[in-house]
Amino acid sequence: MKSYLTHPVFKLIAETALEMRVEAYVVGGYVRDLLLGHPSKDIDVVVVGKGIELAQAVAQKAGNCKVKIFKNFGTAMMRYNDWEIEFVGARRESYRRDSRKPIVEEGTLEDDQNRRDFTINAMSISLNEASYGTLIDPFGGEDDLKNGVIRTPLDPDITYSDDPLRMMRAVRFASTFNFRINQSSYEALSRNAKRLSIISQERISDELNKIILSPKPSLGFKVLFNTGLLHQFFPEMVALQGAEFKEGKGHKDNFFHTLIVLDNVAEMSDNLWLRWAAILHDIGKPKTKKWVDGIGWTFHAHDFIGAKMLPGIFKRLKLPMGDNLKYVQKLVALHLRPIALTEEIVSDSAVRRLLFDAGDEIDDLMLLCSADMSSKIPEKIKRYKENFELVRQKLIEIEEKDKLRNWQPPISGELIMETFGLKPCKTVGDIKTTIREAILDGKIKNDYGEAYAFMIETGNNLGLSLK
Numbered sequence: 387m388k389s390y391l392t393h394p395v396f397k398l399i400a401e402t403a404l405e406m407r408v409e410a411y412v413v414g415g416y417v418r419d420l421l422l423g424h425p426s427k428d429i430d431v432v433v434v435g436k437g438i439e440l441a442q443a444v445a446q447k448a449g450n451c452k453v454k455i456f457k458n459f460g461t462a463m464m465r466y467n468d469w470e471i472e473f474v475g476a477r478r479e480s481y482r483r484d485s486r487k488p489i490v491e492e493g494t495l496e497d498d499q500n501r502r503d504f505t506i507n508a509m510s511i512s513l514n515e516a517s518y519g520t521l522i523d524p525f526g527g528e529d530d531l532k533n534g535v536i537r538t539p540l541d542p543d544i545t546y547s548d549d550p551l552r553m554m555r556a557v558r559f560a561s562t563f564n565f566r567i568n569q570s571s572y573e574a575l576s577r578n579a580k581r582l583s584i585i586s587q588e589r590i591s592d593e594l595n596k597i598i599l600s601p602k603p604s605l606g607f608k609v610l611f612n613t614g615l616l617h618q619f620f621p622e623m624v625a626l627q628g629a630e631f632k633e634g635k636g637h638k639d640n641f642f643h644t645l646i647v648l649d650n651v652a653e654m655s656d657n658l659w660l661r662w663a664a665i666l667h668d669i670g671k672p673k674t675k676k677w678v679d680g681i682g683w684t685f686h687a688h689d690f691i692g693a694k695m696l697p698g699i700f701k702r703l704k705l706p707m708g709d710n711l712k713y714v715q716k717l718v719a720l721h722l723r724p725i726a727l728t729e730e731i732v733s734d735s736a737v738r739r740l741l742f743d744a745g746d747e748i749d750d751l752m753l754l755c756s757a758d759m760s761s762k763i764p765e766k767i768k769r770y771k772e773n774f775e776l777v778r779q780k781l782i783e784i785e786e787k788d789k790l791r792n793w794q795p796p797i798s799g800e801l802i803m804e805t806f807g808l809k810p811c812k813t814v815g816d817i818k819t820t821i822r823e824a825i826l827d828g829k830i831k832n833d834y835g836e837a838y839a840f841m842i843e844t845g846n847n848l849g850l851s852l853k
């Protein structure tokens with residue numbers, strides 16, 4: 387039989403367990419990832435007996451490394467070089483209907499494995515002398531790993547109902563590993579979706595973010611949608627689904643379009659918030675949808691309305707409300723701009739404006755837009771792509787020339803007030819805007835001398851005289 391766990395850190399735990407006469411096993415995620423061929427440095431150790439005491443003894447042996455003890459949970463966390471080792475006493479859990487917090491009692495290894503969420507997470511490897519390094523796999527987790535299957539060890543209705551967060555975890559593992567959820571575990575997702583209501587939004591969003599960070603996030607979102615899990619916490623995204631027809635004209639299904647854009651972005655970037663921008667770029671479409679005779683379906687200002695919806699969505703999903711929100715809002719608000727440029731002759735001033743408005747986010751915006759270019763007609767795609775390349779080159783050219791990224795106009799409000807003897811007022815803002823527009827339009831150069839002369843001229847036109 388194959389023997390795992392050759393690293394000295396495991397030997398150290400094993401020796402100490404032997405001295406203390408307790409049984410210890412490595413369990414859960416570490417075992418799963420080891421069998422998948424990418425072991426982590428995150429170890430969970432189950433101890434039949436006192437977990438905290440074993441942790442303290444191991445730490446002492448290792449040379450006094452720090453142990454953090456969580457008495458309430460009966461767990462202890464130890465850092466050893468770059469390893470993170472969590473010790474927990476084997477437990478048996480029983481659940482009440484209104485809470486995912488179980489009643490916990492001491493238990494056997496078998497009890498402990500029974501309470502795990504999926505067969506692939508319920509395997510352990512022995513750290514005990516007689517059986518060191520052997521895999522204990524009561525539910526066929528190794529086969530499920532090989533075959534790419536997510537399956538609950540016990541009745542899925544009970545597993546999910548006990549702790550509904552496991553449903554999000556099922557989707558997360560399926561999406562991350564590109565595994566399929568076995569039929570009975572899948573069907574139970576739909577039956578128990580509403581139970582998600584007892585889970586805090588933070589925990590749900592943690593799993594959601596892991597789904598979004600998976601290599602092909604559409605896999606996870608399709609399961610969330612088809613099982614009704616998505617409906618429990620993200621109705622705005624659900625509302626993207628469907629295509630209405632009128633006079634034989636339909637619009638595209640914006641839910642599936644969004645998933646394509648998300649996968650495209652995921653292929654190019656690991657940035658979670660850029661991926662969120664992909665998810666949310668068309669979120670304003672259902673609200674702005676309108677049939678216009680002679681034109682067809684329109685989604686006028688969905689970029690603007692979408693950006694306005696984001697604070698509410700972020701707040702409810704308990705996503706960070708600071709810079710990340712602002713970043714996503716900016717991308718959603720601007721997501722049509724580069725595409726719009728490809729449909730006209732690409733003028734310098736339009737490119738300058740885009741650079742000015744996007745600032746540091748210009749590269750991410752261009753990436754989002756290239757991911758958003760979809761059409762069923764190959765010639766159209768080809769033309770889009772060619773024009774888009776043109777915009778990209780122009781952006782580089784103009785940025786080199788004008789340095790507009792993070793640009794501050796050369797004339798400040800203070801200077802305007804000083805020059806014309808003005809107090810802070812609307813006129814100051816108007817003059818500032820006029821100068822900025824003149825620079826963006828290329829009427830004057832982006833330098834102090836030209837801008838100063840233009841300020842005087844603008845002031846004079848408004849009937850102001852020098853102080």
Ligand code: ATP
Nearest residue numbers: 413414415416430501502503504507508549551552
């Ligand atoms: P990752 O660390 O990649 O997020 P993981 O599977 O290791 O994945 P952890 O949260 O670290 O997840 O949990 C460690 C182990 O604890 C899991 O492998 C599983 O056996 C068990 N576990 C975690 N959460 C649950 C849960 N909600 N229900 C049942 N068992 C769970």
Ligand code: MG
Nearest residue numbers: 414415416428
């Ligand atoms: Mg883990």
